[in-house]
Amino acid sequence: MPLRLRIPHLLPQAALALAAGSAGAGGHFDVDDADTLAPGRCQVESWAGRADATATGFQHIGPACRIGPVELGLNLDRSSSPDARSRTVGPAVKWTWYGRPDDPLRAAVEFAASWDLRNHGRPSRQWLLPVTWQPLPSLQLHANLGADWAAGSGTRTGRVGAAAEWAVDEKVSFILERNRAQGAWTTRGGLRFGLTPMLTLDLSAAKVRPGGAVYTVGLSHEFGR
Numbered sequence: 001m002p003l004r005l006r007i008p009h010l011l012p013q014a015a016l017a018l019a020a021g022s023a024g025a026g027g028h029f030d031v032d033d034a035d036t037l038a039p040g041r042c043q044v045e046s047w048a049g050r051a052d053a054t055a056t057g058f059q060h061i062g063p064a065c066r067i068g069p070v071e072l073g074l075n076l077d078r079s080s081s082p083d084a085r086s087r088t089v090g091p092a093v094k095w096t097w098y099g100r101p102d103d104p105l106r107a108a109v110e111f112a113a114s115w116d117l118r119n120h121g122r123p124s125r126q127w128l129l130p131v132t133w134q135p136l137p138s139l140q141l142h143a144n145l146g147a148d149w150a151a152g153s154g155t156r157t158g159r160v161g162a163a164a165e166w167a168v169d170e171k172v173s174f175i176l177e178r179n180r181a182q183g184a185w186t187t188r189g190g191l192r193f194g195l196t197p198m199l200t201l202d203l204s205a206a207k208v209r210p211g212g213a214v215y216t217v218g219l220s221h222e223f224g225r
Contacts, residue, residue, distance in 0.1 A: 027202045028060070028218045030179035030186055031163035033142050034106040034132040036096045037066040043222040047202070053212030056081040062092075065225060070095045075114065090114035090123060106132045116151055124151040128159065138167040148182060157182050170194065175204070185209045190216075198222045 026032050028047040037043060042065040050057050057080055064073030071094040079086045092112035099106030110128040128146035135141070144161040161179030168174060171194040179186045190204025202218035 027192075027200075027220055028204065028216045029163065029175060029177055029188060029190065029202075030181065031142050031144050031161040031177040032110065032128060032130040033140065034096055034099070034108040034130045035101060036071040036094055036108065037064065037222070038101070039066050040225055041066055041222060042225055043220060045218065045220045047216055047218030049214060049216030051081075051208075051212065051214045053208075054081050054083075064092075075112065077114070085118060087117040088114045088124075089117060104134045110146075114151070119152075121152045122154055125149040126159070140165045142177075144179070150182075165192075184211060186214075188214075 027045055028049070042063065044061065044063045046059075046061045048057070048059045058077065059079075060075065060077045062073055062075045064071055073092045073094075075088075075090055075092055077086070077088045090113045092110065094108055094110045096106055096108040098108075108130050110130065111126070113123045113125045115123045126146060126148045128144055131143045133141045133143075142161075142163040142165070144159065146159040147156055148159055149156050159179075159181045161177060161181075163175060163177035163179075165173055165175045173192040174189075175192060176189050177187070179188070186206050186208045188204050188206035190202055193201045193203075195201055198221060200220045202216070202220070204216050204218075206214040206216070208214060
């Protein structure tokens, strides 16, 4: 649903790849769905977590709104470890170019950029093609293909991922994903709780190779303009 940034702010060796939904994956999950917010709707996503291998803590807040046919967002992220600190900000845009919300097959395209407020230099960038197939009302399968350009050097690396989301009932969903970005494979499992129709809570644990364990909690609130 809402747009998310998918640009890792630390190297894979730091065991962290920060992501950039409600009915689909997204939120802090690495694999995105192909949906966007409905016209006239906005959302604020936030999450925080820790990468154990490097004692890295990270936080994110990302407001987004549907503007015409696209979803526009702003992503603000920060991370800190004993060896480094990062503060980044940047825009993102997402357009669902194939399918409607109730169609079994949807596809979108996303682009995002992020500037480092501490070190400046060339921004990191990303493009992504998310596809969602919904064979059952309670099951969604997501596939992602894209690329990242590293801040400063502009080095390009590929990105690929897949996820399955199963709605146990109207308030609880289980998400399992496998994603590769910047040379690191991440396996993540998590739960999404619908606290209210417009407020969701995400909990997940991930294993990054090379790297270690990453634990994240996220909160997402949708509202009308």
